[in-house]
Amino acid sequence: MSVISFLRWTTRRCSTPVIVQILQKSTLSGAEAITALRPFYFAVHPDFFGQHPREREVNENSLKRLNGYLENLQKPGARSLKPTKLTFYVRDTAEKKDEILVSGFRSVSFTLHTKDVLSTVVDVLRSCSLSMEHMEGLKSSTEPDSRSPEAASAFYRPIRWDKSYYAFTGYRDPEQELEQAKRVEPTLSLWLRNNEREATEKQKTSLPRREELKRLKKELCHKLGLTDIRWQRSWGVAHRCCQLQSLSRLSQQNPVSLHNLQGHTLVFTDQTGMNSSGHVMLGTMDVHHHWAKLFERLPSYRALLQQTEWLKERISLLLGGIQVIHIERRGPLLALEEHYSSLSAFHKRLLPRRPALHPRSLQDLAMTLESDRTSPILHELGHFIVPTACETQELQSVLQSQAQEARRRVKRREQLEAEEQEVVRSCRAELSLRSLRKEAGVSSQQMIPCCRRLLEERPAQLQGLRLSISHFYSVQQDGDLCIPWDWKG
Known part of the structure; x- marks a missing residue:
């Protein structure tokens, strides 16, 4: 048995009474809730779903609703809240690999109808099949959180744990992953050289489907x-x-x-x-x-x-x-x-x-x-x-x-929107793009300089392609190219 395996086995054996003690507490402060939900935030944080925009959107929205639910539970005299249905895409963990899809995450849906912060935290962790062993590190005090209301309500702040935590649990270090992603992020010209052929082939293959979609939409709009x-x-x-x-x-x-x-x-x-x-x-x-x-x-x-x-x-x-x-x-x-x-x-x-x-x-x-x-x-x-x-x-x-x-x-x-429309029109015409759009979450302040830089660089590989301005690089299944708005030259 390795040292880490022995430590994990010892923790499981020794933490049970502590967990029981925590679950028997009648209240949980805002700070303790943040600590208890750390593995959950790590598993669903939108920053790690850059290549999956739909799942990223779902997790962002559900985190906001969970945040509001927890915030309302901490308000003085809070009554029973309206049941809240949440859906999360949970990233791969060491303990549930048999349930993970090929994409590296699984979908979890559950409804919150809890009456206090503690039961909400437990419900979220159990619904996502996440371990509660880490809860042994919570304070035993049941006094309310002394921080400001604004700080107590920020339930999905970036996680900053000691590096030994990731070595011990086997979880991935989010800061390390983000740093690696930044280091390997290519320049736009290099990425286009490596992906332009794939995008062209996928776009060509999708043309019959696009025509069928156009026909079906027109037919149903007229019929109904x-x-x-x-x-x-x-x-x-x-x-x-x-x-x-x-x-x-x-x-x-x-x-x-x-x-x-x-x-x-x-x-x-x-x-x-x-x-x-x-x-x-x-x-x-x-x-x-x-x-x-x-x-x-x-x-x-x-x-x-x-x-x-x-x-x-x-x-x-x-x-x-x-x-x-x-x-x-x-x-x-x-x-x-x-x-x-x-x-x-x-x-x-x-x-x-x-x-x-x-x-x-x-x-x-x-x-x-x-x-x-x-x-x-x-x-x-x-x-x-x-x-x-x-x-x-x-x-x-x-x-x-x-x-x-x-x-x-x-x-x-209104000025920015008008300026954006003009620069998008110029960009599409001068670069001979088949289409140019932006993903949700990209503001006019980001879109405008992005298009201006494209007009300056004039990448030849974009001619005839469908371009989407996003926060990451990807080639979508129908050949649309996604590039980050702050791409490197």
Whole structure:
């Protein structure tokens, strides 16, 4: 038996009473929760899913929701929270290799309905089949965390463990992996020389599928009276064709219920329902029965959408004409029911103490509602982010004091968007690109200098290819090239 094997065996034997003692504690502080969830963060951290954009998006969104759930549990007088369903892609670990897919990770879905931080931590670790041996290092004290609320709520900060931890457990050192990735990152010209042929061949092979996708989309939009068909994820062309073929078969088997789709936009995503924009969502993992049931319920969804729009108008009238919007982020779309619930709760809080705002003083500005925030803030893009449970006096103060700055940021955003459109158009034309787009998470401030550098370098290998500006290098299955926005020359 090796020394490390002996140490692991000894730890397992000796840590059991300690684990039992920890699990018997009635509370867990924010600092202890961070410590206890370290192996979990290491297994799901989005930084290690650079080559898998879809899985990265899912993990980022789920981490934010888990963070908000834990933060709310620590608030004084917190009551039972609404059950929260989470999905994570868990990276390879030494103890679960038999369950790992070829891609190096596995998908885990579970629903949190816990009432305290400790049970939440245990539920997350168990659901992901992660060890709890490391919990022996937690403090035995059950006193609340003395750090600031902001620090206590940052549940997915970068992990910084002593190097001996990774040697002992067999886990990979994230800092070391990131450093290695930076050292081996090639220049753009070298990477293109090595991958241009593969991208060209894949793109050529995908052409018949692309034509089939275009035909299916046009045919279904006309047949069902749809405004548009969209996809939230970066699925491949073959995957998208399969989804449209499934919808086409359903339209033949159950044509009556699909009449309700007329005038709607259809979005293939992770869940079935209607989103906050009124688009019909079809969960790609759901069976036809779930889709058909949704189509039958669309009239009731339209009634709920009308109620939602009415609430937005009432809130706007109470807040100086400011527009209530929702900005879709990466991850699951916001369901209409959840959006209506947030608007209704916010509207009820505003009515008793209406803010003293001029009826049209904020009509050129916008705001979004978020349930996991504690104070209203001004986003860098110029819209206000307002907590659902925001105090009226505090909200009025923030809106009035930062209205001018909000207008300045909106104007700057519009200038950047116009500049981005122009430089993208020039880049596509002068480099003879078949298409040029950017991935979610790439800002205008990143896209603009990236395109300008491409215009200066003029890589000949890009001619006739589809280019996507991202955070990493990859050749997608249909031949699209992904390059990082900050590529090396």
